[in-house]
Amino acid sequence: MKKILELKNITKTFPGVVALNKVKFDLYEGEVHALLGENGAGKSTLIKIISGVYRPDSGEIFINGRNSFFTSPTEAIKEGVATIHQELNLFEELTVAENIFVGNIEKFVFTKSRMIKITEKLLNELKFPIKADEKVKNLNTSEKQLVSIAKALSLNAKIIIMDEPTATITEHETKRLFEIIKDLKKRNISVIFISHRLEEVFEISDRVTVLRDGMFIGSGKTSEISKEELIKMMVGRKIEEMYPKFNVVSNKEIFRVENLEVGNFVQNVSFNVNKGEIFGIAGLVGSGKLEIALGIYGYLRSKWDKLIIDGQAYMPSKNMLKYGVALVPEDRKKMGLVLDMDIMRNIILQNANEVTKFGKISWKKSKEITNEEVNKYSIKVSSIKQKAKTLSGGNQQKVVLSKVLRKKPKIIFLVEPTRGIDVGAKVEVYNIVNRLANEGVGVVFISSELPEIVSLCDRVLVMHRGRATGILSKEEINQENILKLATGVDI
Numbered sequence: 001m002k003k004i005l006e007l008k009n010i011t012k013t014f015p016g017v018v019a020l021n022k023v024k025f026d027l028y029e030g031e032v033h034a035l036l037g038e039n040g041a042g043k044s045t046l047i048k049i050i051s052g053v054y055r056p057d058s059g060e061i062f063i064n065g066r067n068s069f070f071t072s073p074t075e076a077i078k079e080g081v082a083t084i085h086q087e088l089n090l091f092e093e094l095t096v097a098e099n100i101f102v103g104n105i106e107k108f109v110f111t112k113s114r115m116i117k118i119t120e121k122l123l124n125e126l127k128f129p130i131k132a133d134e135k136v137k138n139l140n141t142s143e144k145q146l147v148s149i150a151k152a153l154s155l156n157a158k159i160i161i162m163d164e165p166t167a168t169i170t171e172h173e174t175k176r177l178f179e180i181i182k183d184l185k186k187r188n189i190s191v192i193f194i195s196h197r198l199e200e201v202f203e204i205s206d207r208v209t210v211l212r213d214g215m216f217i218g219s220g221k222t223s224e225i226s227k228e229e230l231i232k233m234m235v236g237r238k239i240e241e242m243y244p245k246f247n248v249v250s251n252k253e254i255f256r257v258e259n260l261e262v263g264n265f266v267q268n269v270s271f272n273v274n275k276g277e278i279f280g281i282a283g284l285v286g287s288g289k290l291e292i293a294l295g296i297y298g299y300l301r302s303k304w305d306k307l308i309i310d311g312q313a314y315m316p317s318k319n320m321l322k323y324g325v326a327l328v329p330e331d332r333k334k335m336g337l338v339l340d341m342d343i344m345r346n347i348i349l350q351n352a353n354e355v356t357k358f359g360k361i362s363w364k365k366s367k368e369i370t371n372e373e374v375n376k377y378s379i380k381v382s383s384i385k386q387k388a389k390t391l392s393g394g395n396q397q398k399v400v401l402s403k404v405l406r407k408k409p410k411i412i413f414l415v416e417p418t419r420g421i422d423v424g425a426k427v428e429v430y431n432i433v434n435r436l437a438n439e440g441v442g443v444v445f446i447s448s449e450l451p452e453i454v455s456l457c458d459r460v461l462v463m464h465r466g467r468a469t470g471i472l473s474k475e476e477i478n479q480e481n482i483l484k485l486a487t488g489v490d491i
């Protein structure tokens with residue numbers, strides 16, 4: 001097989017952090033090469049170097065055996081390298097078709113209707129259920145991801161780089177993506193694939209390369225490496241317990257909602273959560289599981305017959321945080337973090353009362369608090385002045401968690417809290433969840449990842465088309481029972 005890309009001794013530093021340290025990487029024609037590593041290991045930085053977003057400080061890149069590099073993303077695309085970035089670069093105000101055609105020179109020869117026709121054909125071929133003339137701002141995260149994938153596939157590239165393409169799409173869509181990748185392989189196209197889900201890596205990749213703390217740790221054929229070995233390469237130690245569980249459920253109720261209705265998304269849902277309980281909500285994308293949290297928190301218009309927190313009844317309000325309801329949202333970039341602010345400002349933004357005296361902010365206190373949080377959750381930062389947008393995905397999630405938890409909520413809704421974060425950080429999140437529960441908080445754990453729901457939760461409510469189809473007790477919780485209720489069919 002022909003080597004079409006090779007990187008040698010690539011070093012890239014950002015102020016205060018060595019993101020890549022003499023890293024090597026190579027790619028053969030027609031292979032799927034998985035790039036693995038914990039949050040902050042340097043994966044996205046490496047692919048940004050390949051795709052012309054960043055220039056390395058030192059090192060060499062060989063493209064088809066020729067020593068060269070791309071000076072811009074546009075050049076990379078022209079030379080046949082298409083990239084689906086982790087943070088999607090779509091234009092919210094433009095349509096799906098326009099987004100797919102942005103940067104495509106030939107678009108000028110098309111009329112708008114022709115552009116839509118071509119996009120419709122592409123989306124049909126890919127079996128992506130999206131309308132070509134829909135504005136991107138009206139799509140959900142999963143659909144946006146599909147648009148990015150479609151865009152990359154439309155470029156007829158020789159190399160397609162996918163930075164966590166499956167983080168936000170459904171299992172069904174992931175299957176479809178894998179069929180597409182297999183098809184690309186047949187056409188001798190190479191794929192660099194990044195994912196924190198090891199099952200996916202084993203299913204789709206031919207080879208793997210592992211990075212840790214910006215360093216090359218090893219690479220090899222996927223079929224010759226075990227899952228345990230991979231994890232050890234990634235985290236540098238063995239993980240003994242993937243799903244720690246040490247919470248104790250008390251018999252005191254901390255939260256109850258009766259007959260919750262959220263817009264057109266959720267009807268007639270009732271449940272209660274006890275102190276110390278980890279209460280799961282499962283369901284397919286679009287089932288309304290996310291909207292339950294958004295409705296109760298006050299982001300979406302909702303109503304209920306009764307909502308009781310720690311014995312007291314409340315009416316819907318836009319500021320439920322005041323009453324002890326906290327939410328860690330799914331889209332941490334949109335709702336959880338101010339990306340252009342530094343970590344300290346992000347943390348104190350929601351905890352201003354702690355650092356303000358007579359209307360003045362104490363920066364000394366702010367620094368103390370931020371350092372405390374950074375240590376408590378082992379958030380990997382070069383300094384607390386680092387902008388949130390330059391943190392790796394998992395570390396962004398920890399910042400969101402820490403700023404919300406500082407409020408000492410009574411009930412917390414965690415929406416897809418481990419999405420896009422690595423195995424090591426996942427275990428840390430599970431530990432945080434257990435700890436929270438043991439501090440007496442009611443934890444509502446909303447997730448599409450069945451293994452974590454099954455292992456972590458004390459009870460699970462399952463949603464299907466906006467309605468609760470059942471609440472499973474600890475003994476009844478297993479993947480099969482959840483899927484039955486989630487799909488509304490017997491399997």
Ligand SMILES: Nc1ncnc2c1ncn2[C@@H]1O[C@H](COP(=O)(O)OP(=O)(O)OP(=O)(O)O)[C@@H](O)[C@H]1O
Pocket residue numbers: 014015017018019037038039040041042043044045046086380390391392393394395420422
């Ligand atoms: N533009 C930037 N400015 C400063 N630091 C950065 C920037 N981009 C990345 N970093 C830092 O470089 C390191 C590597 O980050 P990178 O995004 O490549 O990690 P990753 O392996 O993709 O992680 P994740 O799995 O969380 O996406 C991190 O410590 C990150 O904070």
Ligand SMILES: [Mg+2]
Pocket residue numbers: 043044045086163392393
């Ligand atoms: Mg990344």
